[in-house]
Amino acid sequence: MGFRRGWTILAASSTIALALAGCTNxxxxxxxxxxxxxxxxxATSSASPxxxxxxxxxxxxxxxxxxxxxxxxxxxxxxxxxxxxxxxxxxxxxxxxxxxxxxxxxxxxxxxxxxxxxxxxxxxxxxxxxxxxxxxxxxxxxxxxxxxxxxxxxxxxxxxxxxxxxxxxxxxxxxxxxxxxxxxxxxxxxxxxxxxxxxLNRINTFVREDWLKKLNLPAPTSLQEFEDMLVAFKDNASTLLGSDADKMIPFSTSFDIGWRADHLTASFVPNDITDRDIFIHDFDDRHLLYPNYKEGIRVLNKWYNEDLIWKDFPLYPAGDQTEDNLMKAGYVGAFIHNWDYPYRNGNDSIHASLQKLVGPDAAYIAIEPFANDAGDYKKFLSGPVxxxxxxxxxxxxxxxxxxxxxxxxxxxxxxxxxxxxxxxxxxxxxxxxxxxxxxxxxxxxxxxxxxxxxxxSNGLDLGDPDLTVKSMANGYAGVDSRFIVTANQITTHEGRIGKNANVGAIQAEDGQGQALKEKRDTFLNKAVTASVDKFDSVYDAGMKDYLNSGGQAIIDERTSAWEKYFGNETMLK
Structure with a gap:
């Protein structure tokens, strides 16, 4: 988390990355x-200098x-x-x-x-x-x-x-x-x-596979199909939750909208975005300043006002377990989160809890519903750092x-x-x-x-790539391997991988990381929860404050730094 510096994105890739194993608590x-x-x-003589x-x-x-x-x-x-x-x-x-x-x-x-x-x-x-x-x-x-x-x-x-x-x-x-x-x-x-x-595994979009089967719905492969699915969850709450129908949450997110909606918002970014534009605007690691980002947040605003999103999502800070508990209880239909989130933590995982409380068929599965203007399921991935x-x-x-x-x-x-x-x-x-x-x-x-x-080091590494991949697949006790394989494949599919465009220190970023992060989270929360007719004014006011509070100065300095080291180039070689 936090604000990154000195790197940009290069070349699309369909790399299937290695993965972290979940551990119990x-x-x-x-x-x-x-x-x-x-x-x-x-410590051995063979390694002595x-x-x-x-x-x-x-x-x-x-x-x-x-x-x-x-x-x-x-x-x-x-x-x-x-x-x-x-x-x-x-x-x-x-x-x-x-x-x-x-x-x-x-x-x-x-x-x-x-x-x-x-x-x-x-x-x-x-x-x-x-x-x-x-x-x-x-x-x-x-x-x-x-x-x-x-x-x-x-x-x-x-x-x-x-x-x-x-x-x-x-x-x-x-x-x-x-x-x-x-x-x-x-x-x-x-x-x-x-x-x-x-x-390079980052996040995934998850849906209740058993709910799809119960309503005879295919896994959505487009934004419209995803929205239709959320509406179906809401309209069939009694079928899906019985006496708990009033607890239905078609889609859940958290106060960290930027992270938790990233696959949705990334789908609105033009496929031909340049390395130059990414570097200049990428100091916010939630991609807030990427072109057309606002339209992804507009979708969330629409869903919120149609009662498709958990109403209380802005109320709970980082580390709070309320949302997880709602997922474990079986009330949440879909969400976006860390690539293997439902399967983490062994017997205390969301997956294990669902199976115990709801039944052996209850499970979240990763899906890929958000395509961009080129029809690609683009994900903006980190460099190897x-x-x-x-x-x-x-x-x-x-x-x-x-x-x-x-x-x-x-x-x-x-x-x-x-x-x-x-x-x-x-x-x-x-x-x-x-x-x-x-x-x-x-x-x-x-x-x-x-x-x-x-x-x-972050991520399993046994010194042998083959053994590492096999060990990763072994790492989720009680979880059918097909869930892990699917999640692992989708999370980096058609990813655009970060490369280093090191231009040195950006002085305008000094002391701004935490302050801009808080401003971003606050105004995105307000924009999502605003009435539809107020969305533009709330979003635009929040973005203006963000830029006036240091964001624009960072953009300007990054622009100058790019020109100093890369001139008129728009793509890194």
Missing amino acids: NNAAPSDSPASPAPSAS NDSNAELDKLGLDSNLKFKETRKITVEVYDRGNDGGSKPEDNFYTQYIKDGMLRDHNVEVTFVPVPRWTEGEVINNLLAANQAPDIGVTYDYATIQTYANMGGILDLAPLVEDNKAILPNLWGYLTETNINWDKDPSTGTLWALEARLNT DRKVFFPASNKEPVASMLYLDWISELDNRVFLQFGEEGVTHEKMPDGSLATIAATGEKIMNSPANIDYTIT
């Missing part, structure tokens, strides 16, 4: 340290890359507030990391929890107070840039270059692409490393922090964190792939595949 009571796999490559002992000695390291005197670092970790989850800063997996870093590098690690759903605001406050963890993680690059301009962020360029020999896993995994994605082409400064996104990892200027142990990133990027460590212990949280299949086991007690994961700890 059960009660946890961490106690003993987890068993560890073989020592990481960074060619640097002389004298050079290592300057860093305080011995020939095994262990500090001669114990160093201490703090690391940010998201607190998702999961019911029944473990303490994000103190659990089975944090102990695994602590033990490994102490064993391999003589570094003591302390985790600092940051609320996931308000992470941008909290990171702002911690940086302002000079209290940020030594290793920070955020989706909001604008915040990093703001504090970098005030001297509050360390330049990582010399750290990754000068210490390259002792960071083989970090360089091998992120490669030049992700390490230098944000490197300023003019100054050479590097304020953050981009984590590797192993899957994810969260931004940075060091605040208060970090007094940058080399130890770099070794942490190297350790967390090592294959054995990543796989253990993603899957846990064999026979406990996963089993090895005859084909060599791994299948997750619903975790209980101290072995649960607070985030899918523990992405909150694999901070240089």
